[in-house]
Amino acid sequence: MPRHQGREFYVANSMAGMMPTEPAEVVAYPRKKAELMKSRFSCAALNWGPPSNQYKYLHPLPASTKTAAMAGNAIAFLLTALTMVPMVSEMFPHSQGSSTVVRVAAGLSLPRDADYARTGGNTPSIALFDESGERIGFKSGARHGKIGDGNFKDIVVEPINKGNNRAPAYLSVSSSGNDALCIAYIYITPPNKEFWGFFGDVPKECGAAWYHSNLPVQRQSGDPFKPRCFWIDSPEHDTGKTTSNFPQGAGIHLLDFAATQGRVQQYQDSRDTMCASAPRFSLYSSLTEMNCLPIFNPPLTYNDDGTDASLAALKTPGQVMCSPGPNDKPTAQQIRQLQQWTSGRVSAPTYGVKKRSVKSRQNDRVCFADHRVVVVSEHGDHTATELCKSTSAAGPDFVSTKEGLFCDMCTGELWPLCSQAVPTGCFDVDLKAMRASNGTVTGTGLHARDVITGRDIPEKEYKKVVHWK
Incomplete structure (x- = not known):
């Protein structure tokens, strides 16, 4: 304490x-x-x-x-997209004795069929550490099912020491299976009934692979907002790489994402103070619940407005106080020790499972072309422009009816939606296809060029349209 x-x-x-x-x-x-x-x-x-x-x-x-x-x-206020959001207590999980409850929510998934992309996935693994970097507890997500479309799951992390009810200062979340997960938010309730929160907007601002979500989050007043989600995934067995190089997990210093006006302003003025300090927030290519996180040692100090007292203290890789560290594979002895602490409830990491196909184009954009799904959103904060302009966005093609624009996620090109004013060289929402300059609809195997812009009209043929309202 x-x-x-x-x-x-x-x-x-x-x-x-x-x-x-x-x-x-x-x-x-x-x-x-x-x-x-x-x-x-x-x-x-x-x-x-x-x-x-x-x-x-x-x-x-x-x-x-x-x-x-x-x-x-x-x-309290939580930090999302470099702004402050007043939250309501009902959004957080109930405390459970000496355990810490971690609620993880997936961005609204696409259809469950194996042929389709989705933003739901395997229940992640969680590890908790105190301010000194020592383990509080951890929980493997393996064999605990999946987080359903647009839903959350409460993960109960029991303390290694039953008498230890310390609140976590650091948290790691990591993929546990072969379905990538796009996390919209993480809510934490420790035994002392503190509340913590972390939204997918923060990793997005720090360059993580991301996508829009249709998961409404109720705030203290006004309409709910819909946070972005960030991708994590497990590595493939044969290559050791994750889908499109998604990270396997993330480490978070929870104390630094409770928003104050001063802290928000600091992160706005200097993004590196939020994103370029490994103990504060970092993404890892190899991370499970068995890995320890780097911490601030000595601990950070803060000004009265929540800003960092010393920006120089952030320029550190951090110190790992237990083993193995992130990106290190645990030894057989370490696995046995962790299994003893949890009465054998922890599973040895597989470090790779067979993955479904997700395309990465020559411009390094990540799209789910093989799944032939397009998302159509009426939400004002969901813009096709933001997705297309972001080199880290990953997911299916996207339509914003508010903007009247279609984002081809494979090329990063924006196209207008078809209307009386724009009848050709546009995306026809009703027909789920691009419309060529002669008025014909393009599909797989058909090529056309927009006579106005000279651009090649992409071949698009979808099996499913997901409608977000």
Whole structure:
């Protein structure tokens, strides 16, 4: 448990980065004397990081006072796409004794048929570490099924030491099987009933393979938003590579993704402070629940607004406090030790399974052409332009009805949707095909050129249209 001069602290009445309805002072005082201060705005805070010489660690209120503190169902702000999103407590899993519950949600999947691409996949593996880099617990996703289309699964991680109910500071999530998973969000509820969250928008901003999702996330007020999702996958048995070089997993320093206005501004001004510090967030080509993560050693310190006290401290590969480290294959002895800790519940990693076909074109764009699926979205935040302009976007062809544009994910080209004003050289949503300059519909094996732009009209023939509203 983080401490300040040997004593545990709580925060009441307000928190940096949240806007109270009236001026309110942030008050820190020892746990033994903690009393909930009534105000028009108060909430349980997400952790921000270890304290330094000043009070900088905002710790959640005790469970006995949490209900009163969560007035208006607000719990905290989470970071998504370099903005702050006020969340509601009902979005998070319920605590389960001494275990930590991790909720992982897949972006809305495409059809389950093997012929079709999808953004659902195998239940991932989870590993949790404390601020000193020591293992809290881990759970293999192998033989635990799949996360259904647009759904989530709660993964219960039991502590290695039953008496250890520390909240995790670091989390790893990794692929456990042969179906790639596009993760929209991760919610964490430790035994002390803190709440943590992580959205797929962050990996997307850091260059991870991503796609839109149709998974609505309810915020404190206003319409739900739909986060992007990021891809993880297991390596192939024969090549040791994942589908289109998707990472096998990610390591996350949870404390650094509870949003404050200062932190959001820092990440906006300097993206590297979010993406280029390995202990803060990193993607790994080889990672399972058996691998340990690099940590900040010594721990980071933070300013009162949540920003980093020292940007130089971020420029580190981190220190791995247990073994094996990321991208290292565990030895037989390490596997036996981990199995003893979990009473044999952990499976030895296979490091490769046979993969389905996913195309990577000569321009390094990743598309699912063989699956012949197109996604048609009416959601205003889903743009075909964003997908086509992003070199890291990966997924099926995409139509934005709000934009009136079609994104050919294999080439990165945008085409207008057919209308009275644009009858040719366009994508016909009803016919699920491109329309050539002479008005004919192109399909597999048919070639045409747009007389207006001179571009080759792509051959498109779909078996399935997925409609997102």
